Amino acid sequence: MKESKVRKKFVPDNRMQALIDRRLQLVVGQKRHVLCDNAEFLVYHWSGKASTFAPATGEHADKESRIEIGDHSARVDNGMDFPFTQEIPSRKNNSFELSALNWAKDYAFFIDHSPAEVYANEALVGEFHWQLDEARHFQYPDEQKEAGFLARELGAGGISFAHTCPDLSIGLKLGWTGLLDKVRKYKKQYQEKGESERVEYLAGSELVIESIIRYIQRHVDKVKELAASEINNDQLNIYLSIAETCEAIATRAPQTLKEAVQWIWMFQVVERMHGHGNGYGRTDQLLIDFYKSDMEKGILTRQEARELVGEMYIKYGSYTALGGRLQDGSDATNEMSWVCLEAYDLVGGINHLGVMWHPEMDKEFYAYANDILTRHGCGVPTLVNYDVLKASEVRSGYKPEDAWNIAYSGCQWYCGVGTEYNDQDVNSLVLLKPMQRAIELGIEQKIDSFGALWNIYNEEVDKTANALVDFKNATYNWQAKVWPEMVTTFCMHDCIEKGRDCTDIDAVRYNYTSVNVLGVPNVSDSLYAIKKLVFEDKTYTLAQMQAAIESDWEGQEIMRQHFLNCSKFGNDEDASDDMAIQVSENVREILESKKNIKGFNFRPSLFQYMGHTYAGPMLGATPDGRKASEPIAHGMNPMHGRNHKGIAATVESFCKLDFSKYQGGSFQLELTPNFFKTGSDSGKLMDSFSQNFFNKGGVQINFNLVDFKVLEEAMNDNENPIYHDINVKVTGYSSHFVTMDKKFQKEFIERVNYQNL
């Protein structure tokens, strides 16, 4: 929905509006785009080229093949590569080593050469242009790559990079100086014990924190310099206040809400500088004590609190969570939960915050969340079912004392705050591949029953899963030496204490490997059509079907129509829905039976963020009647155009799955404005719809209110500024519509179009 059309409840003052305007200018200037390596990366989450995620500059992003997946980047791209790339210590001295200390020296150099910038009107500072993963030369050893290519051959892939959720309360409590003391304390202990590897890691950590403190200090210097020549009194006061805040967080733990928010944002900046970024936990829990104490002291107003959080959202609307429950099971909603939603209502735009619903949640708060969702119309907040998230973590093996503290942390995933490192969202299993092999083998073996085909399919999925396991283990063997995530590690439980990076073996408490499974609806629709038309009705043979698919159904339109119009998942028809359950349970059981070298099993997520758009042509036509040029289904959502019985029936189908057995499976809901009758309370309707969905066991709703005709116009007139402020929730992430790759735009429009027929 167009941002300029939103009726906000809280009106930004001139200063806030100036910041909001700058945010849009950055988007229009393409300074916030997120690029992805190439199409293969989208599908397999690994391309064999970069070992990193979403590089935008530097040697990892090939300008020809990279794809724009949106503009949800926290970094501001200034169009230049990091100017000191050749001087990065490991490059300059040709001294790249697979070691955490080697990494830390590069990081410290990198941050020391990243400018401290302060912009007009902003009270919250910290802006960055480069990520170390684009500038530092690094590669995994060949054995890891070989395992990667083998896995991809069989339909799986993945990287290991970020995608966890640090517990920022650790840092808020200690501050940078406190963290430094902690690192030194453990370093000393391990020195005494003679554990050199841990000592080396902590020595690296020390360098990193020191460089971060210098970086913050440079912001103080910068504002002081600006203040010296500032004549506008308002701006001067802002500068002085920034100096005070930054001085404070450079030298001690934050004490006020302002310091805490600045601390959190600065943490994200220096952490994102080492690549990608994470979810940042439960903002309301992190900030409530600061808020209360400031209010008690009378040094803060509610509006100031909104503006502080709002500024952070303008900087970047990270994946964060509100609501949920406390450890004793009671509702966790507090004053700060409200402030955060109000802050969004003040600044609007792209944001990835999620509200964690549960049946006992403060009703008014949840109503407000739904009001915002329908009023702003762009998927903010994401609605998730806290009890299902928790149940799924408990099922994985979480101890209850950790499981309660989970946070919605990314597109469709959630994470124990500070306790897990799971590769959420960065591993991919393309389920169509084993199915394709199974069909070929079935023809070779002249099978005559669906049961026989199923057995082969089962074996093939197992093979693909095994290849993925080998690849992941080869990665895990090296990850902490290739690319430790030191800044994240400061806010992870048990890691500094152990002198180990959070990516390392025996570091975090929970380290299951999560895998995005791509194409479940297509595989189940395909298998169901085969079962019916080949083995039950005997209308076609497997070989006839295969020949038709190989030629992309050329000249076989009647056959294609028969396959296409078999019962399909998403219409509340048991036959096809049961197949979808069978297929997803099967891949789940197979993955769960595999262990990684960290001692934890694999787990599926019924989601994939963008691979479905590009996978179609790569994988060819499928027995569900799909032509090669068509995208495949997004996550567990039925293929667009196939849920012809409407949203209510799709909800029934969707909720036949037990989401507590999976790592997320978001329900994508796109409605046009006339879905809601003029004058009806759309927030209340959404409130009712979402609670009904959650009560049936659904886990997440991504909701967009869009007029597909407007989107169509926008797609054909990308440059026209009237379309620049249309925000959408693409899959699990948000973006300005016009900044996305054309293919994504088209796929999105088709989805919207079909859902509203």
Next chain:
Amino acid sequence: MNKGLIYKIDRLNTHNGSGFRTVIYFKGCPLHCSWCHNPEGINPKPEVWINSLKCMGCGTCISQCPEQALGLIEKGVYLNREKCTGCQLCVNPCPTIAIEPLGAYYTVDDLMKIILQDKMLFETSGGGVTVTGGEPGMQSDFVVELLKACQDVGVNTALDTSGVVSLPSLGKMLQYCNTVFVDIKLFDDQASKYYTGLPLKKLKETIKYLNNYKKDTQNLNIEIRTPLIPGVNDDNESLKKIASFIQKTFTHAPKWELCMFNDLCEDKYNRMNMAWGFKGKKHAAKDYERINHLKESLPIDVTISGFVERNNKD
């Protein structure tokens, strides 16, 4: 067991009463409004129609038809409605699901199963079930059973009637209704005959009946709806006439709603082999403004609905 002939069931509907509603469309209508948005609901018998976008002209259906009602033409398949008996034997064999059945028989149990899936939604959104048509009154025995079954399990009910319905039947249905919607489209007898096929007498009786019913029982919510038809009743004078009739007739002023006109049903007319007399007519932003302005001068309160603001070029 009684069965109802129903041509559409729409869940999660927000346009026919409060909250989310399951809307049940009964087939058959005594009126023939020339602007009807559901022409497939007029004939009180089962029918089919062909979605020409889906038809690939394979000819499979032709041999299935016992009446030789289907034939191939350039753009696919053609249906001769004079011959078609609505047996729907052609529906399943079509590989592209281009032939869609219009009208299927349901028992109350069948419907209750569908309705109860959304019971939770009805409760939290203040919704329920709305029976509409066609004219549900043409199948009033079945409708009474259905509405009663809904109320028995605490589901809120609404009846949407054209007003052309026998009063004893209406009375029976109202016993199990929380809300009744009745259309007042025109206030000129000649125009009514011309555009809907019937004079106004019947409708006026119904309205008076409703008013008395409400006086006696109190607990019926009456809502009047007026579809605004470009060039037919969307002028000041017509609306003022309707308004003053409502004002005079009702002891307690009911809710009144004006529904803006769109042309989304044009394709339905093609599929029904019927001529659409309102080609290219729809209410634009300026009409919406005009009606909103007009609203101020009407003697009773009215809401305006059904206008989707496109507004992209500003």
